[in-house]
Amino acid sequence: MPSEHWTHPEPGDGPAAVAAQPSPEQVIAGLRATSEGGAELTQLLTPEGERVSSPQFDRYVDDIDAEALKGLYRDMVLVRRADREANAMQRQGQLGIWVPLLGQEAAQIGSGRALRKGDMAFPSYREHGVAYARGVDLKEVLGIFRCTDHSGWDYKAHGFHPYTIVIGNQVLNAAGYAMGQKFEGKVGDDDSEATICYFGDGATSQGDVHEGFVWAAVYDAPLVFFCQNNQWAISEPTERQSRLPLYQRARGYGFPGIRVDGNDVLACLAVSRWALEECRHGNGPVLIEAFTYRMDAHTTTDDPTRYRLSDELEEWKLKDPIERVRAYLARGGGADQAFFDQVQADSDAFAAELREYCFNMPEPPPERIFSNVYAESTPLLDAQREEFLSYLDGFVGAGEH
Amino acid sequence: MADLQKLTIGKAINLGLRRAMEEDPKVLIMGEDVGKLGGVFRITDGLQKDFGEQRVLDTPLAESGIIGTAVGLAVRGFRPVCEIQFEGFIFPGFDQIVSQVAKLHYRTQGKVKMPIVIRVPFGGGIGAVEHHSESPESLFAHIPGLKVVSVSNAVDAYWGIQQAIKADDPILFFEPKKLYHSGAMKAEIDVDGTPDPLFESRVVREGTTATVVAYGPSVKVALDAATAAEDEGKSLEVIDLRTLSPLDLGPVFESVRKTGRLIALSEAPSESSLTSEIAARVQQECFYSLEAPVLRVTGFDTPYPPAKLEEHYLPDLDRVLHAVDRSLAW
Ligand SMILES: Cc1ncc(C[n+]2csc(CCOP(=O)(O)OP(=O)(O)O)c2C)c(N)n1
Numbered sequence: 001m002p003s004e005h006w007t008h009p010e011p012g013d014g015p016a017a018v019a020a021q022p023s024p025e026q027v028i029a030g031l032r033a034t035s036e037g038g039a040e041l042t043q044l045l046t047p048e049g050e051r052v053s054s055p056q057f058d059r060y061v062d063d064i065d066a067e068a069l070k071g072l073y074r075d076m077v078l079v080r081r082a083d084r085e086a087n088a089m090q091r092q093g094q095l096g097i098w099v100p101l102l103g104q105e106a107a108q109i110g111s112g113r114a115l116r117k118g119d120m121a122f123p124s125y126r127e128h129g130v131a132y133a134r135g136v137d138l139k140e141v142l143g144i145f146r147c148t149d150h151s152g153w154d155y156k157a158h159g160f161h162p163y164t165i166v167i168g169n170q171v172l173n174a175a176g177y178a179m180g181q182k183f184e185g186k187v188g189d190d191d192s193e194a195t196i197c198y199f200g201d202g203a204t205s206q207g208d209v210h211e212g213f214v215w216a217a218v219y220d221a222p223l224v225f226f227c228q229n230n231q232w233a234i235s236e237p238t239e240r241q242s243r244l245p246l247y248q249r250a251r252g253y254g255f256p257g258i259r260v261d262g263n264d265v266l267a268c269l270a271v272s273r274w275a276l277e278e279c280r281h282g283n284g285p286v287l288i289e290a291f292t293y294r295m296d297a298h299t300t301t302d303d304p305t306r307y308r309l310s311d312e313l314e315e316w317k318l319k320d321p322i323e324r325v326r327a328y329l330a331r332g333g334g335a336d337q338a339f340f341d342q343v344q345a346d347s348d349a350f351a352a353e354l355r356e357y358c359f360n361m362p363e364p365p366p367e368r369i370f371s372n373v374y375a376e377s378t379p380l381l382d383a384q385r386e387e388f389l390s391y392l393d394g395f396v397g398a399g400e401h
Numbered sequence: 402m403a404d405l406q407k408l409t410i411g412k413a414i415n416l417g418l419r420r421a422m423e424e425d426p427k428v429l430i431m432g433e434d435v436g437k438l439g440g441v442f443r444i445t446d447g448l449q450k451d452f453g454e455q456r457v458l459d460t461p462l463a464e465s466g467i468i469g470t471a472v473g474l475a476v477r478g479f480r481p482v483c484e485i486q487f488e489g490f491i492f493p494g495f496d497q498i499v500s501q502v503a504k505l506h507y508r509t510q511g512k513v514k515m516p517i518v519i520r521v522p523f524g525g526g527i528g529a530v531e532h533h534s535e536s537p538e539s540l541f542a543h544i545p546g547l548k549v550v551s552v553s554n555a556v557d558a559y560w561g562i563q564q565a566i567k568a569d570d571p572i573l574f575f576e577p578k579k580l581y582h583s584g585a586m587k588a589e590i591d592v593d594g595t596p597d598p599l600f601e602s603r604v605v606r607e608g609t610t611a612t613v614v615a616y617g618p619s620v621k622v623a624l625d626a627a628t629a630a631e632d633e634g635k636s637l638e639v640i641d642l643r644t645l646s647p648l649d650l651g652p653v654f655e656s657v658r659k660t661g662r663l664i665a666l667s668e669a670p671s672e673s674s675l676t677s678e679i680a681a682r683v684q685q686e687c688f689y690s691l692e693a694p695v696l697r698v699t700g701f702d703t704p705y706p707p708a709k710l711e712e713h714y715l716p717d718l719d720r721v722l723h724a725v726d727r728s729l730a731w
Contacts, residue, residue, distance in 0.1 A: 096528040096708055125530075147708035150531050165532050166490060167462060205461035206493060233462050235438035241461050307437040366713045369706045380672070381702055388701065388713075391723060 027243045032231075040245065041291060042271055043261040047319045049327025051266075060270035060277075066334030072113065072265050073325045073335075074343050076105040079129040080322060081347035082138050085354055086128075086145065090300045094358055095145040099126045103263070103295035106321030107228050109133055110268025111196060111290070114276055115159065118186070118193040122161040122174035126228075127198050134160040139357045148364050168206030171197050171225070175212045178221035178279075187222050187282045194222040194279035196272070202233020204249070205241045213253040213285070222279035224272065225250075225287040228262060230294035235307040247289035255285045262292030263321040293319070366392060403591040411581035413555040413590060414444050414520075417562035418482065420592075422452055425480060428566055431458040431467055432484030432520075441486055442522060442581055464494035471517050472501045480516045480566055488523040488575075489532025495540075502571045503546030515571040518562070522578035523551075524618045524668050525700075525715050528708045535705050536669035538617075541573045542646040542678075549646040550599065551575040553620035555588035557643060560596030568599070575645075577618035586621070602649040604656065608638035611662035611725050614653050614679060616642040619666045619716065626721035635725060645675055653679070654686045661692035662728040668715055671699040693731035696724045 083101050090098040112133025140152035151162035164170035174197035186193040216223045250257025260271040275286035293316040297304050329335035370385040422428045436459035439446030449457035460467050471481035485491045505513045525534035542549045548570050552558045565572040580586045606627050615623040620641045627637035638656050657663050665676040680695040698716045706714050
């Protein structure tokens with residue numbers, strides 16, 4: 001049973017009273033608490049698709065009428081379809097590796113759709129849904145996993161930083177970016193800018209993440225830390241990283257932390273909008289722990305049967321982020337079968353387009369190895385490049401004779 | 402009777418770790434996913450099951466934490482064997498390696514020993530995304546206080562890991578990840594036999610036309626090149642460095658005095674690297690024996706490219722043969 005220690009802090013509250021140390025069982029119970037609508041978990045849409053009201057957060061989704069919710073539903077279905085297609089393409093040898101987001105669609109679309117044009121997102125490597133929400137062409141994301149490119153998109157145009165694979169690095173980078181927004185006076189009113197940074201539960205153990213918390217806090221950076229707690233860091237469960245629900249760590253750094261149902265797109269949208277608004281008004285950083293679950297392997301090279309129990313997966317399937325919106329829309333009359341069929345058809349077309357592109361993705365030319373190492377190249381590198389290209393030319397000649 | 406087992410490099414390291422743990426209860430394995438999963442490459446497979454969670458630690462996800470706590474455990478008398486998941490992720494732990502692991506013995510005038518092994522799967526050719534294919538070993542060879550080993554075959558892998566664990570100095574143990582599970586690299590190992598000394602390089606193929614010196618995954622490339630060169634009537638001598646710091650260049654000098662030509666082969670970029678060091682020392686020791694300058698066949702001086710380009714980036718048999726021709730044309 002969760003102790004007092006884990007009750008939901010009201011954002012902006014003062015420090016909590018220090019509670020007695022919880023037992024190991026309590027630690028795990030607290031880390032894994034999934035009690036829908038419980039004090040800890042902000043939720044607006046239950047797994048059964050019932051809208052529950054939240055005095056604090058309802059106002060952040062006032063504008064989300066049936067049409068808008070249908071839009072969020074469509075986003076999630078398209079992103080999941082793309083994810084499944086990419087997973088299949090990896091199995092067919094078309095991609096070197098794939099990092100699935102199955103189950104994390106609501107966390108990514110909810111937070112991603114809360115962002116505005118001037119905002120900046122710093123992803124790790126699983127944020128394909130956020131990329132989509134930022135208008136990045138998922139074909140460019142596929143390029144990373146087909147290993148034709150490290151990053152293809154225009155980060156500035158999309159407000160979406162390149163993927164970061166080294167765990168935690170991007171958190172400090174995001175803190176610096178948000179400090180820049182603050183230094184340039186882009187904070188203080190509704191029109192201001194903010195930054196959001198994505199990382200996993202495992203990443204919270206890294207020094208960089210701790211340092212990112214410190215930096216953002218002491219400089220009051222407009223930064224939303226968005227932790228997708230999908231329960232696992234490859235084979236290691238959250239309790240291998242923390243004794244405390246992750247959102248509660250924010251207290252120690254002096255900014256608010258909140259746990260949201262990461263499978264509830266409406267709640268993710270509302271909480272992200274609230275947090276971004278806090279940032280825009282100069283109230284400094286916020287930590288959001290989106291409580292969710294990775295319903296597939298860590299990557300296509302991983303084998304979760306070695307460490308995960310299948311009933312855990314079955315339990316989470318019942319909390320599917322897409323199904324609950326569908327249930328709500330179907331029941332509330334916001335959407336008819338024709339709508340769902342259309343979304344299905346759209347997602348199939350979307351996947352087919354990705355597949356077509358992936359199969360025909362141009363191979364990068366060898367000279368790409370040498371380009372963009374420096375803004376201003378060096379004589380040594382230029383010479384190495386010339387030497388290698390003429391060496392390759394030698395083969396072309398040899399082949400022709 | 403000798404207990405002969407035919408093992409891949411990966412299985413050889415696994416068995417070597419097991420033996421070391423059986424022999425000394427102070428040996429600990431620590432790293433990300435090394436327990437239940439058996440490591441992302443399964444090199445520690447089964448060890449947690451048999452030795453328990455206090456000897457095979459699935460650590461929190463933090464490399465500075467893994468190395469830094471290993472330092473404290475070593476001070477307390479343990480012999481930690483840390484696994485870094487991929488070489489590209491060693492850098493969050495770099496500070497601890499350089500500032501503490503490498504220097505505590507010196508700083509305390511020998512009072513504190515650092516019997517730590519840091520296992521690092523390294524090198525390319527596996528079609529991976531960024532940070533999974535690099536060769537940062539020269540950075541560590543440059544640090545006084547650290548020893549650096551790189552195995553190229555299953556026999557050395559089996560013995561090397563045990564010898565490294567027994568050593569009282571901190572050792573970075575670079576493992577050729579591409580060859581972990583390669584059937585072609587399986588070797589018959591007398592698992593109760595006597596190993597060669599760890600810190601010595603070795604002539605692995607004799608020849609007279611030119612010498613190729615390599616380590617880790619490149620030894621296979623060098624040997625393949627030597628086989629191909631034979632068809633062209635050239636005889637290549639191949640030397641496996643085995644240990645990168647201290648560098649045992651004696652056999653290299655001897656070989657160069659015989660062949661007059663040296664190709665230094667490595668996947669790492671060449672600028673300010675181990676191959677630079679080899680070239681410098683060989684010209685110093687063998688100046689009058691050299692028929693051509695020492696040539697280097699390496700990765701380029703660029704970040705590791707997207708994997709679709711790695712076949713161009715990684716030195717292959719053709720580039721070695723091309724270098725041999727250039728050397729001969731001098
Ligand atoms: C510094 C570093 N160490 C190790 C890895 C290898 N690795 C990749 S993902 C991962 C687990 C990350 O888990 P988490 O932060 O919870 O994010 P998730 O993948 O679950 O979204 C590990 C250990 C890495 N990428 N970077």
